[in-house]
Structure formats: C-alpha cells, structure tokens
Amino acid sequence: MKHRGEAGLLADLSALAIPFAAHEHAAVFTVEESRAVDADIPGAHTKNLFLKDTGGAFWLLTVPAAARVDLKALPESIGCKRVSFGKPADMDRLLGITPGSVTPLAMINAEPGSVSVVLDARLAAQGRVNVHPLRNTATLGLSGAHILDLLRHWGHGPRIAEIPASEPQ
Template sequence: MRGETGLLADLETLAIPFAAHEHVAVFTVAESEPVNAAIPGAHTKNLFLKDTAGAFWLVTVPGEARVDLKALPAAIGCKRVSFGKADDMARLLGILPGSVTPLAAINAAPGSITVVLDAGLAAADRVNVHPLRNTATLGLTGGAILDLLRHWGHAPLTAAIPVQ
C-alpha cells in the first residue's frame, strides 16, 4: 500500500495544487464541524458500501447531505447497498473508519472498488478530504480528485447523489 507518502508524491508528480491543514482527530461529520469552519471549500462525507452482488463502493458526498440509500443504487448503477465492514475497508483501502476518503483508492487495486464523486463536488473548485488519516484535511479541486483516481487505474463515476 502506497499510503499518504505515495499520495503526496503523486500530487507533486502530477503538479496538483492543494492546501494542507493539520487538526485534531475527527471521526464523524458532527465532530468535524468546528474544524471545517476554519477551512474554506466544500466539506465531505464518505460512504463505504457493498452491494448485493458483492461489489464495493466508496461514495463521496457533501458533508451536509443526507443520502437516500434506497434511491442511491439506481443513481450509481448497482443493486441494493449496505454499509461495508471495517475489515473490508482495511483490506481494500488500508484505512480505518473515521479516515475514509476517496484518496484511499491509492491503496486499492484497480477494479476492487468503484469510487463515486457527487457531481457537485466533481465540479467544485475546492473539495476537502482526508489524506488517509483523520488528523488532516487536503483541499483540492474535484477535477484533481478524479485525475488522481484515474492515475491510480480507477474509473471513477460522477453522479447526482439522491438525498432525503
């Protein structure tokens, strides 16, 4: 697994600008609110999911979104989904709950997980995500996140994620 060191190296190699922020550990969107208040840009939450066919999905949405999990499969092209297990997350992405980020795809074999970025985030000038740990935040464009995912051999999806 390439981890954060590999991530930072790829950002440099691809000349992707980003803003880095160190902060206290945050495990939930609610815990991150005071931290987020000091960091400009769109904030995110991530859903690690498994569909009924056994495929894994990582869906990144705006932090305030309440995703409609019943409507989500139709929007991303799969069958019914449920939350994935922490051991699968660790095995596939090399991260633990609380540190979920689309950037963890650096550790995933191409085809082992499908990463979905909310369409609004994909178009955003600044999206804030963890750099594989929950004690820091990186701000970069939605397009840069998609470029990184493709660089790592993934075929990311963008979708209008249904909310409640």
C-alpha cells in the first residue's frame, strides 16, 4: 500500500536513502513571508504554482522563489493550453494540501496522471532545493535530482522545463 501524507514522505525519504535537512519555522503563506525564514536556510528557495489549463488539466509548477512566471508564455514551454490558478478545493482534492503549503512533495498524495508536475530546469540541477513537507511550518532541503526521484517513485513523470520568467527588478 502506498504511504501518504508527511509520515509517508518521511518513510519514503528513509526507504530511498535520500538525504535531507529539515527546518521547523513559523507558518509562511507567501514568498514574501518566507524570506525572513529563508535567510537562515541555505540552498535554492522555491515558489509553487497550482494551475489549471483551459482543457481541464491540472499542473503543479515549482520555480525559483524570485521568479515571476510569465503565465502567457508558460503553455508553450510546458505543452498545455492557457492556464489560470487552480481552486483551493481542487488542490485539496488532488494533492491533499491547502494554499500556502504547496510543494512538489504533495504529489505523494496525487494519483498518477491526475496532476502534471513541472520542475524548473534551474532547480532540477541544484544540490539543495528547499520545499515544504506538505505543511507551511517546515522546510525540507534536498537535491533537485532527489525531488525528481521521489516524484518518479510515486508514479509521476515529472517534466523539467525552462520556465519563462523574469527576475524582479
């Protein structure tokens, strides 16, 4: 039986011998709020977007925290139709999480094929990427390659893409 939730995540990290660093912290709901927390945590920090395209497909996109994703140019780079933000009810139903806790690690709760997961190419190559462990009161740091390994372990075919984004001025 497939494990789910944070306990399942920790069990899978152990079973796959994936090294990670865990940090507990105050709840953060936005990239802006997380900046104070991130200052003490080494590695690449992330922003996660839960999207739905006009064809009805759901997408989970993980990009560098400072990136401003160009949602108009995004469909061409990941191969989907025009996107908008997914509803919290769909996020809860498909990923078992709430806004503010979005993370590629929530794919442990998703049925294969229900959500397409995309990791920005800059993160996939990082030695340490910081993501939530399904709650916004902690951060796990692990390599981009290990995030991809977990996604594949859970039956997902993660995509690595050059996400069209601008850095803030």
